[in-house]
Every structure is written in structure tokens, then in C-alpha cells.
Amino acid sequence: MQDLTSEPVFRAQDQRKQTGQPLPSCAQCKEIKAKRYTAVQQGDQRMAEAMATAMGRHQRAVHS
Numbered sequence: 001m002q003d004l005t006s007e008p009v010f011r012a013q014d015q016r017k018q019t020g021q022p023l024p025s026c027a028q029c030k031e032i033k034a035k036r037y038t039a040v041q042q043g044d045q046r047m048a049e050a051m052a053t054a055m056g057r058h059q060r061a062v063h064s
Helices: 012-020 029-044 045-062
Strands: none
Touching: 029 045
8 A cells, every 4th residue: 555644745736736737638638528529519419428438547546
């Protein structure tokens, strides 16, 4: 089991608060957003919902 008390754990949001700089872009986030945008524009509700779910899973897995 990892001891988290010895070193602080910083998230991307903490880094942004500390530096005041925007976070670097994530290529996978951009891809998911683009697919969802296209699906919405084309009226493909199922794909838009799938991309929203994919974004949630991606953010939890990679950005938290």
C-alpha cells in the first residue's frame, strides 16, 4: 500500500491554482470532444451520449 502522507499529491487543478497558467491540452480529451461535437451537429444522440460517457471515464482514469 502506498504511503500518501510523506509527499503531497497534486492534481492538475492544484497546479493551475498555483501557477495561474492554463493546463496543457490533452489530445484524448480533444478527440472525444470533437467526436461528441460532430455527433451533436449530426443529431446522433447515441454517439453524443457515448462520447459524454467516454469523457467521464477518461477524466477519472487520466486526470484525477
